[in-house]
Amino acid sequence: MATSLRARNGGSPSPDAPPSPATRRGAGRPAASRRGRLYRWDLKATPYLFVAPFFLTFAAFGLFPLLYTGWLSLHRVELGGDPRWKGLENYTDLATSEFFWNALANTFTIGVISTVPQLLMALGLAHLLNYKLRGRGFFRVAVLAPYATSIAAATLVFAQLFNTDYGLINSALGWAGFDPVDWESSKWPAQIAISTIVTWRWTGYNALIYLAAMQAVPQDLYEAAALDGASRWRQFLSVTIPSIRPTILFTVIVSTIGATQLFGEPMLYGGSVGISGGSGNQFQTLSLLMYEKGWVTGALGQASAIAWVMLLLLLLIGGVQSLLARSHRAKPGS
């Protein structure tokens, strides 16, 4: 396409059919060739002009800060002060800091208990939404409604629902004959409560993504499976799931990235002790620790090191996931 476009428009008038000398020597010739040059320039430069805003914005607010964070992570930097070279000390400090390992473990556990149920429930929901339904539009919008809620609003509401003394969740547990749960200062209940907020906000969103992928699965596959006597559950496992595997991988990656960055939910859930991730750091995530180091303690170098560890973690997870995806892709082909 590229060459044909350029050939046809490179010089006006059209070079495809050699123009007669008469038109070539026409009165408008200098103007035409200037226009031709302008045209060629337009053709060549325009694509770069069109993509430039993205790359300029990214260079200024993405790439430069990314590298600068890396540079800062090798320095001792106080808020407003001049950086002093520290080498890898910020990183070795992290390796011996129990706060860092605690935050890393919390990020991991909260990530797992929010991502896994969320995606499994989304798969189930998408399967249900895929039936011929009355009120389909209502169900779709209803499960997507949490997506319209902000982290802040959702967390403040759930913090009340999970309140140990007067929250509705403990009341409901009480009516069902269970003892009240300490959703704030016990480690696992607090992490479960925070994961619930994440799961609540994102399950419907993921379900709709799965639903769209399911609707693209060729009907013939189900027919063939039905012919072979596969039950509907069997069809779901053996036709639907493998067919939408790329979409599942997409949601796993997006959710993992989200889980690694978890910040607002634990911070606001913790109220006055939110920045340290609860009274005993029981739900302090890497992002929270980074914020605490940078903006409360004022150690921007250490905060930068935490940020870079997060990037390395994401690269590691991304590498593992693409390896898994490749081995899965290799299987059906062979």
Added chain:
Amino acid sequence: MARTSFLPLRRIPLRQSAGRQHHAGPLTYVLLGTAALFSLFPLYWNLVAASHTGERVVEAPAPLLPGPRLFDNLSFAWNQVDMGEALVNTTVVASLVAVSTVLFATLAGFAFAKLPFRGRGALLTLVVATMTIPPQLSVIPLYRIITDLGWVDQLQSVVLPSLVAAFGVFFMRQYLVEALPVELVEAARMDGAHSLRIVWHVVFPVARPAMAVLGMLVFVQAWNDFFWPFIALTPDGSPTLQVALAGLGAGNHTVDQAVVLTGALISTVPLLLVFAVLGRHIVGGITAGAVKS
């Protein structure tokens, strides 16, 4: 055996028994109803809590039915805590971010979809790769920059980094690859149209549905954004709704939980209204952006 299955009479019942053609049974409605209830209950309870006194909200058991205090709480949040100013700030920020993202993403998406240029593939890969970089990686230098510029608590410190997003570029490219016939672009060029004319008269009209969807998605995202605005703006300066809410929740102004939840309601209701009106299109947009990747 194989032959008979191709007979029309065999095919029709089989089709109906398979996959999405199947009618939902009562169990499906029960499960979906439960899911809808869990999705909507926290939103409903937010309204309930915003209509009681602060004392009543923190009394066991918490209220389940709306009370009489909604308008008192609203006017308090509006006047004392200045949720009104935060609402205006958030609308300004989200609108600017949405308009500029849609504009620049459409231009870049058009270039990546239909214009030949050197390095196109590599640059597109770079665009996609930038989506995985967490914002944590850039906030420290950004904070230093806006401090040096004296932009702390200025809305431009939130708007400028979000002028265009990789997701938008990718989204528009995916749409235009299929929706815009290259012949249209070529024909316009043959007629002597320069690139901006082509964008205005050919690309924008074709891309309008996708631009609308992207605009809504970006607006929702910018409206709800928390991490960077929380660092760049303060609750006492000119906060967005989310930053103001964080201030309320941390008890800077008040510990009245009813007012806190009234603030949450103020931040949620505008988007819920948008969803109620445009829900179908947003649903379509979310699925369109994700499946093709």
